[in-house]
Amino acid sequence: MTDDTEAQENREYWEYEPSSQPPYLTPNYKSTVIRSPNKPQYKLPRTLTETTGPLFTQDDLVADEYDLSVNAKGDAAIGSLMVMDGFVTDEDGRPAANTLIELWQANSAGKYHHLMDTRDAPGDPNFIGAGRAVTDSEGHYRFMTIKPGAYPVPNSGNYWRPPHLHLSLFGRSFMSRMITQCYFPGDPLNELDHILHGVPDADAKERLIMTFDPVVGVHEHALGYRFDIVLRGRHATPMVG
Amino acid sequence: MMTDSKTTPSAGQTVGPFFNYALLRDGENDLTADGKAAGDVIIVEGQVIDGAGGPLRDVLLEIWQANAQGRYNHPADAPANSGDRELDENFRGFGRTLTDGDGCYRFVTIKPGAVPGEGNQWQAPHIAISIFAAGLTRRLVTRLYFPGEDANDADPALSGVPEEDRMRLVGDVAEGSDNTVRFNIVLQGDGETPFFED
Numbered sequence: 001m002t003d004d005t006e007a008q009e010n011r012e013y014w015e016y017e018p019s020s021q022p023p024y025l026t027p028n029y030k031s032t033v034i035r036s037p038n039k040p041q042y043k044l045p046r047t048l049t050e051t052t053g054p055l056f057t058q059d060d061l062v063a064d065e066y067d068l069s070v071n072a073k074g075d076a077a078i079g080s081l082m083v084m085d086g087f088v089t090d091e092d093g094r095p096a097a098n099t100l101i102e103l104w105q106a107n108s109a110g111k112y113h114h115l116m117d118t119r120d121a122p123g124d125p126n127f128i129g130a131g132r133a134v135t136d137s138e139g140h141y142r143f144m145t146i147k148p149g150a151y152p153v154p155n156s157g158n159y160w161r162p163p164h165l166h167l168s169l170f171g172r173s174f175m176s177r178m179i180t181q182c183y184f185p186g187d188p189l190n191e192l193d194h195i196l197h198g199v200p201d202a203d204a205k206e207r208l209i210m211t212f213d214p215v216v217g218v219h220e221h222a223l224g225y226r227f228d229i230v231l232r233g234r235h236a237t238p239m240v241g
Numbered sequence: 242m243m244t245d246s247k248t249t250p251s252a253g254q255t256v257g258p259f260f261n262y263a264l265l266r267d268g269e270n271d272l273t274a275d276g277k278a279a280g281d282v283i284i285v286e287g288q289v290i291d292g293a294g295g296p297l298r299d300v301l302l303e304i305w306q307a308n309a310q311g312r313y314n315h316p317a318d319a320p321a322n323s324g325d326r327e328l329d330e331n332f333r334g335f336g337r338t339l340t341d342g343d344g345c346y347r348f349v350t351i352k353p354g355a356v357p358g359e360g361n362q363w364q365a366p367h368i369a370i371s372i373f374a375a376g377l378t379r380r381l382v383t384r385l386y387f388p389g390e391d392a393n394d395a396d397p398a399l400s401g402v403p404e405e406d407r408m409r410l411v412g413d414v415a416e417g418s419d420n421t422v423r424f425n426i427v428l429q430g431d432g433e434t435p436f437f438e439d
Contacts, residue, residue, distance in 0.1 A: 016439065020249040022378035029255070031376030034292035035428050037436055039406075044382070044437035045397050047358050049369050052315035053305055054335035091247050104263030112259035116299075130263035166257060168264060173317070174305050175439075177380065179373055181254040198378050199252040208252055232250045 013046055013175050013234055014091050022198035029194045030156070046175070053173040056100035058134045068103070068131040068145040077127035079108030079146030082223045084165065085216035088139045090176075090233025095139030099231070102168040103143055104130045110149030110163075119151060144222065150189055162189030162196070171231040182227050183209045253379030256301055261339055264301060270338035272304075272350040277331040280309025280351035284421040285368065285385065285412070288344045291376075292429030296344025301337070301373040302426075304348055304385075308332040311354030311366070318356075326354065352387070358397045365392035365399065372426065382437045385424045386411045398437070406435045 024036035044050065069077050084103075088096040106112050106129065111121040113128045129148075133141040150160045164181045171177065183190050190196060190209065199205045210225040217224025256264075273282055285304070289297045307313050312326035314334050332351060340346045350368075358364040365386055372381040386393055388411055393399055399407050409432065415421035426434045 014247075014250075017249045021252055022254070024378055024381075026378055029376070029378065032378060035297070035374065035376035036292075036378075037381070037429055037433055038292075039433055039435070041382075041436045041438045042398075042402050042406075044384075044401070045359050047364060047397075048313055048318050048356055049305070049307075049364070049367070049384075052313040052317045054333065055315060089248075091250060093248065102263055104260055106259075113262055114259035117259055128262060166254075166260065166263070168256075173315075174369055174371075177303075177371060178251070178253050179256050179380065180251055181257075195254055195378070198254075201249075201252075204249060204252045208254070229251045230248050 013051070013232060016232065017201075019201040020199070020204040022195075023200070026194065026198040029198055050175045051173050053175070053177060054170060055098065055172065056134055056170060057098050060100065061132055061134055065132040066141075066143050068105075068127070068129060068143065071126045071128070075126040077107070077146050078124050079127070080223065081218075081221060082145060082147050082225055083217050084143040084145065084210070084225050084227055085213070086141060086227040086229065088135050088141065088169065088229045088231060090171075090231055092233060094233065095135070095137065096171055096176075096231050096233075097135055097137045097139055099135045099139070099172075100170045101133045101135065101141050102130070103132070103145070103165060105145065105165045106148040106151060108146050108149050110151030119154075121149075121151070142216075147184070147223075159192070159194070160189055162187045162193050167229070169229060169231060171233075176231040176233065178231065180208065180229075184225070185209055185212050255375060255378050256373040258299060258375040260301065261299065265337060265339055270336055270346075270348050272332065272334065272336045272348065274331040278308070278351050279329050279332065282349065282420060283352045284347060284349055284415075284418070285424060286345065286347040286415070286421060287424040287426060289340050289346065289372070289374075289426045290344060290428065294430070296340070297374060297428070298340050298342050298344055299374065300340040300344070300346070302340070302346050303371040303373075304336045304350070304368050305371075306334050306350065306368040307353040307356045308334060309351050309354055311356040313356070326356075355392055362395075362397050363392065365390050365396040367396070367398070370426075377428075380439050381428070382439050383426065383434055384410055384437065385422070387422060388412055388414050402435050409435055
């Protein structure tokens with residue numbers, strides 16, 4: 001694989017465009033007020049520590065981990081079936097192959113499979129809400145799941161989080177590691193969400209909203225949503241000087 | 242040089258409070274492959290503390306490090322620049338854990354060797370740490386260095402941190418244990434841990 005050559009791997013990485021990432025202090029998202037560092041961050045030389053990272057392959061997966069819509073015994077979760085389908089690329093548009101994606105979400109009533117989620121909403125014995133996939137050589141991935149419900153954030157003046165899916169991605173290096181959330185097109189709660197709107201740049205925000213795409217759904221079975229992800233990557237051409 | 246086709250990376254978002262059932266598996270805080278990994282076994286432990294001075298539970302911590310010989314298990318650390326550093330098939334170098342109800346975490350791993358830096362420089366032994374939590378809008382990045390290492394003085398990343406902050410990146414020798422390194426992570430305020438640009 002040519003991408004594994006030393007020359008490829010050691011090309012310089014782009015730095016994040018600040019407006020494309022949420023600042024640590026986002027006052028509307030209350031718990032950031034005592035968890036965001038006060039001091040500016042220090043520059044880190046980009047060394048082997050940052051340009052390497054844990055790698056994964058399809059062999060790391062157990063069969064059917066992409067399918068959250070049925071439990072281990074094959075019993076169906078309650079909710080609107082949906083496919084989430086997309087491509088992971090780097091900043092120059094190259095496919096990010098063999099990227100581990102971990103997906104988790106609330107059930108269709110907006111409740112997480114977690115002891116600390118004590119909200120008065122029903123659990124679903126057939127839905128854990130966790131899955132994994134590894135991208136193929138084209139950077140493609142696909143999950144089958146159910147649409148999560150919205151849920152109110154306690155003690156927040158009736159602020160409800162819009163339906164969303166959580167995604168964790170590794171890419172090929174420590175630098176490409178990221179965790180994000182994605183949202184459903186047309187939901188009125190999107191406009192009011194403190195976490196989505198923590199992202200300053202309008203385009204970057206828009207890119208966290210999935211596209212409704214019947215083509216990636218399953219005929220008369222599951223709705224389709226498309227979500228493409230861009231990971232931090234190396235320059236297309238090596239930096240000179 | 243930027244190309245027309247360049248797209249900025251997708252925005253990060255908080256990991257939120259409810260993720261452990263999706264992201265954590267038993268034993269992922271032990272990097273030693275049941276003791277088969279070569280090198281000196283060490284315990285890295287500490288507490289994560291927020292700006293109100295309280296312990297923070299359910300923080301996702303990930304570590305990434307070289308093996309005992311200072312070699313990363315990744316093709317970018319290729320033989321051409323590896324020197325005498327050999328791969329260890331029993332050491333992957335990646336670990337994950339969650340802080341408990343007291344904000345405490347613990348990894349069992351191998352003391353990493355020194356690894357190459359930029360040009361002819363070498364980096365002191367260190368462990369890269371990613372921190373994700375509810376209330377963190379995206380990842381925080383820091384490094385753990387080891388106490389009593391002469392190489393710390395010349396380390397390029399440590400050198401970029403002002404003297405008064407530098408010591409906060411060096412773990413403490415735990416009392417009563419010769420292989421435990423304590424490293425508290427303070428997110429904000431008094432004793433704030435130095436964080437690096439992601």
